[in-house]
Amino acid sequence: MRVDGREVAVSGSLLQPLTRRTNDILRLTLAAIFLVVVVTSSLITRYEWEALEESISEIVGVLSPAQSNTVYLIYGVAILALPFVIFIGLILARQWKLLGAYAAAGVIAILSLSITGNGIAAPQWHFDLSERLDTVLSQFLDDPRWIAMLAAVLTVSGPWLPARWRRWWWALLLAFVPIHLVVSAVVPARSLLGLAVGWFVGALVVLVVGTPALEVPLDDAVRAMARRGFRASALTVVRPAGRGPMVLTATRERAGEALDPHEATAVVELYGPHQRGVGFLRQFWRKVRLRDDETAPLQTSMRRTVEHRALMAIAVGELTLANTSPIAVSSLERGWTLYAHEPSRGTSIDECTDDIPVSRVWDSLGILHSQQISHGDLRSREITVVDGTPIFGGFGQAEYGASETHLHSDIAQLLLTTTDLYGAEAAVRGAIAVFGNETVLAASRRLTKAAVPARVRTSVGDAAAALSTARDEVKRQTGADQIKTATITRFTRKQLVQMVLLVALVYVAYPFIGSVPVFFSELQSANWWWALAGLAVSALTYVGAAAALWACADGVVSFASLTVMQVANTFAATTTPAGVGGLALSARFLQKGGLGALRATTAVALQQSVQVITHLTLLVIFSAAAGASADLSRFVPSATILYLIAGVALGAIGVFLFVPKLRHWLGTAVRPRLKEVVDDLVELAREPKRLALIILGCAATTLGAALALWASVEAFGGHATFVTVTIVTMVGGTLASAAPTPGGVGAVEAALIGGLAAFGVPAGIAVPSVLLYRILTCWLPVFLGWPIMRWLTEKDMV
Known part of the structure; x- marks a missing residue:
C-alpha cells in the first residue's frame, strides 16, 4: 500500500467475516415497521389520506402545466436511468459478488408486487418513444413495482457505495413524493407501498447476504x-x-x-x-x-x-x-x-501471584480510588505487573469523578478476581487493610451474579463458588451477621414476577367484568345473610389448607402466618395456569420458615398428594350418596373420549420408556421425588394424629368450597341439596386444575353452571349463584392476596 x-x-486478511451486523438488523426492523405503518394507514385512513394529499397539492401546486410537464420529464428520465447507473457503477467498482444480491433484490421486489388473485401479473413496461415521452415515463413513475425495485437495489448496494452517492440517489428516489404533489396533485398510495416493500426486501437481502469486505x-x-x-x-x-x-x-x-x-x-x-x-x-x-x-x-x-x-x-x-x-x-x-x-506493558497478574502479594494489588486500586477514578473491568487480564507494581489496562468502563457505587463495584470485582487468584482470606484481608471494614462490607453487597459484570465472572474459574466464598469471608473478618444484597436493577426479579401476576390477573378478570352489570341487578333479590354465611364458610378453606400444610411440614412454621399466606396463595394460584404459582409460593414460604429447599418441596408435594386422594374419596362417597336421584352420566365423558385419553396416556408412557433421555429424566429427576412422597405417605400412615389433621385439613378445603356454593345458591332462592352441590363443586375444582386458563376462569364457571342445571337448578338462579360463589372464594381473596403477598415480601417471608 x-x-x-x-x-x-x-x-x-482484511476480509471481514460474514456477519449479521447490528445496522442490518436495525434496518430490517425499521423497514418492517414502515411497511406495517403504510399498509395499516392505507387500509384505515385511505379516504382521509387522499383528502389530505389533495389539500396539500392545492397549496404547493404553483407550477403551470408547461412547467409541470418539464419537471415530470426531467424527473422521469432520472428515475428511469437510476438503476442502470447503479448497475454500471457496481461493475466499474468490480463489486462482482454484489451483482447477484442486486439482481435478487430487484426481482423479488417486482415479484412481490406482481402477485394477484389470478396469478403473477407481469409488468407491461415498454420503451417505445414513438409515443409522447411523458406517457412512456409515466408507466415507471406511477408503477409501484418500479419504485419497489429502485428502493430494493438502493438498499442492497448502499453499504458498498460512497456515502455521497448513497445520499444523492436516495434523495432522487424519495423526490417522487413532492414531484407528485406538485405535478399530479396526489401521491399514489401504491407508490408508497412500493417504496415500503422495496426497502423491506432490500433490507432482508442485505441481512441474508451479509455485508462482508467493507x-x-x-x-x-x-x-x-x-x-x-x-x-x-x-x-x-x-x-x-x-x-x-x-x-x-x-x-x-x-x-x-x-x-x-x-x-x-x-x-x-x-x-x-x-x-x-x-x-x-x-x-x-x-x-x-x-x-x-x-x-x-x-x-x-x-x-x-x-x-x-x-x-x-x-x-x-x-x-x-x-x-x-x-x-x-x-x-x-x-x-x-x-x-x-502502545502495547500493554508488564506481566499478567495471574502469572506472578507467587512473587506479588495481594496487598500490592489493593494498594494500586486504593491510589486509583483516591483520585476518584473507577476502573470498571478488573479482570486479571487487565492487571499487569511492572517492576513489582500492579498497574491497569483496558479503561473501556473507567470513569473519572466516579460515584460511590462505581467505587464499590470496583472493590467487589477485585474481591472476586483476587479470591480466584489468592484465596478468599488473603483477598479480603488485603481489601480491609486498604479500604477499611465499613467500605469492604458495603462493597460486598455487590458480590452477586447481578452486580458483578458477566465479563468479570467469566474470567474466573467458578464464579458462583468464588462469590459465595468471598461473602462468607467478608462476614467472618468484619464480624457481620449477614450481608444484604444490593439492588442494582430497575426491576427486581420479585417485581417482574408481581407484574406478570398483575397482568395475568387483569387478563383472567376480563370475562368476569363483562357480566358484572347483570350480576349486580340480580343482587337486589339476594338474601345477604346467606351470602355472609358463604363468606364465613369460605374462610374454612384457608384454615384447612394451612392446617394440612402445617402438619406436612412437621409444625416447623407458624400456623398463623401459614394461614395468612394461604390468602396470598390464592392470588398466586389464580393468576397462573394450573395453580403453579401457589405451589411455588408455598414452597418458598416454607423455605423462609426454616425448611430446606428439598424438604419444603416434599412437604408441598405431600400435601397435594393427600389433597388429591381426599378429593377423589369424597367424590366417590358423595356420588354414592346421591344415588339414583341424580343423573351423573352427563358428567362422565363418552367412551370415545375415554379411549382417546387412555391411548394418549399409554403413548406418552411408551415414549418416556423408549427415549433414552426421557427415561433418564424419569429415573434421575422424577423417580427420587416420587419415592420421597411415597416414603412420606408410608411414614404418615404410622402417625394417626398427624394423618388425621392433614386429612381433615384437606377435607375442609373441599367441603368449605362446597358449603360456600350451597350458601350462594340459597342466597338466590335455590333449593339444591348439599350432596348435589358438593358433587358439582368437586367437578368444578377438577376442571379448574386441568383448564389452561389461570384459575380455571371460564371453565369453572361453565362447569358449575352446567352442573347445577343438571341437578335441576334453573339458569336464572345458577348463573348469579356461581358468580357470587366465585367472588367469595376467588376474586375477594385474589384482591386481598396482592397486598398480603407484598407484605410477606417486605417481611422477607417469601
Whole structure:
C-alpha cells in the first residue's frame, strides 16, 4: 500500500467475516415497521389520506402545466436511468459478488408486487418513444413495482457505495413524493407501498447476504498516526473486524536510530460503522436494565466512546498506573474510527501471584480510588505487573469523578478476581487493610451474579463458588451477621414476577367484568345473610389448607402466618395456569420458615398428594350418596373420549420408556421425588394424629368450597341439596386444575353452571349463584392476596 509517496507493507486478511451486523438488523426492523405503518394507514385512513394529499397539492401546486410537464420529464428520465447507473457503477467498482444480491433484490421486489388473485401479473413496461415521452415515463413513475425495485437495489448496494452517492440517489428516489404533489396533485398510495416493500426486501437481502469486505481505510489510519508522530512502515492484521474491532499491529518506521521494541510497535483498533449501532444499543440496554447510578452517561457515537477510553488512559497514566498510553484517536473515512495505543506493558497478574502479594494489588486500586477514578473491568487480564507494581489496562468502563457505587463495584470485582487468584482470606484481608471494614462490607453487597459484570465472572474459574466464598469471608473478618444484597436493577426479579401476576390477573378478570352489570341487578333479590354465611364458610378453606400444610411440614412454621399466606396463595394460584404459582409460593414460604429447599418441596408435594386422594374419596362417597336421584352420566365423558385419553396416556408412557433421555429424566429427576412422597405417605400412615389433621385439613378445603356454593345458591332462592352441590363443586375444582386458563376462569364457571342445571337448578338462579360463589372464594381473596403477598415480601417471608 502506498501512502503519501511511501510504501507501507500490509499483511494478513482484511476480509471481514460474514456477519449479521447490528445496522442490518436495525434496518430490517425499521423497514418492517414502515411497511406495517403504510399498509395499516392505507387500509384505515385511505379516504382521509387522499383528502389530505389533495389539500396539500392545492397549496404547493404553483407550477403551470408547461412547467409541470418539464419537471415530470426531467424527473422521469432520472428515475428511469437510476438503476442502470447503479448497475454500471457496481461493475466499474468490480463489486462482482454484489451483482447477484442486486439482481435478487430487484426481482423479488417486482415479484412481490406482481402477485394477484389470478396469478403473477407481469409488468407491461415498454420503451417505445414513438409515443409522447411523458406517457412512456409515466408507466415507471406511477408503477409501484418500479419504485419497489429502485428502493430494493438502493438498499442492497448502499453499504458498498460512497456515502455521497448513497445520499444523492436516495434523495432522487424519495423526490417522487413532492414531484407528485406538485405535478399530479396526489401521491399514489401504491407508490408508497412500493417504496415500503422495496426497502423491506432490500433490507432482508442485505441481512441474508451479509455485508462482508467493507473497504477498510488503512491509508487514512496511517496518515492519522503519522500526524501524531508515529510513522508506520508495516501493518499486520491480528484479527479481522467481527463482533469486535479490527485489530492490527503497526511497526514504526526507523530512521537509522535504534528503537525500543515497545516503542517500535503499536496496537491499532479500527471500529467499523456497524459497531456504532451495537455499541449504542448495548449502552441503551444497560441504561434501561440498570439504575442510573450504575450506568455511565450514554455515548451516542463511537468516536466519543473511543475518546473517553483514551482520555481515561491518559488520566490513569498520570498516576503511573496505566500499562498503555494512547497514540492517536481519529475519525476515518466511510464511518470508521481509529484508536491506536502502545502495547500493554508488564506481566499478567495471574502469572506472578507467587512473587506479588495481594496487598500490592489493593494498594494500586486504593491510589486509583483516591483520585476518584473507577476502573470498571478488573479482570486479571487487565492487571499487569511492572517492576513489582500492579498497574491497569483496558479503561473501556473507567470513569473519572466516579460515584460511590462505581467505587464499590470496583472493590467487589477485585474481591472476586483476587479470591480466584489468592484465596478468599488473603483477598479480603488485603481489601480491609486498604479500604477499611465499613467500605469492604458495603462493597460486598455487590458480590452477586447481578452486580458483578458477566465479563468479570467469566474470567474466573467458578464464579458462583468464588462469590459465595468471598461473602462468607467478608462476614467472618468484619464480624457481620449477614450481608444484604444490593439492588442494582430497575426491576427486581420479585417485581417482574408481581407484574406478570398483575397482568395475568387483569387478563383472567376480563370475562368476569363483562357480566358484572347483570350480576349486580340480580343482587337486589339476594338474601345477604346467606351470602355472609358463604363468606364465613369460605374462610374454612384457608384454615384447612394451612392446617394440612402445617402438619406436612412437621409444625416447623407458624400456623398463623401459614394461614395468612394461604390468602396470598390464592392470588398466586389464580393468576397462573394450573395453580403453579401457589405451589411455588408455598414452597418458598416454607423455605423462609426454616425448611430446606428439598424438604419444603416434599412437604408441598405431600400435601397435594393427600389433597388429591381426599378429593377423589369424597367424590366417590358423595356420588354414592346421591344415588339414583341424580343423573351423573352427563358428567362422565363418552367412551370415545375415554379411549382417546387412555391411548394418549399409554403413548406418552411408551415414549418416556423408549427415549433414552426421557427415561433418564424419569429415573434421575422424577423417580427420587416420587419415592420421597411415597416414603412420606408410608411414614404418615404410622402417625394417626398427624394423618388425621392433614386429612381433615384437606377435607375442609373441599367441603368449605362446597358449603360456600350451597350458601350462594340459597342466597338466590335455590333449593339444591348439599350432596348435589358438593358433587358439582368437586367437578368444578377438577376442571379448574386441568383448564389452561389461570384459575380455571371460564371453565369453572361453565362447569358449575352446567352442573347445577343438571341437578335441576334453573339458569336464572345458577348463573348469579356461581358468580357470587366465585367472588367469595376467588376474586375477594385474589384482591386481598396482592397486598398480603407484598407484605410477606417486605417481611422477607417469601
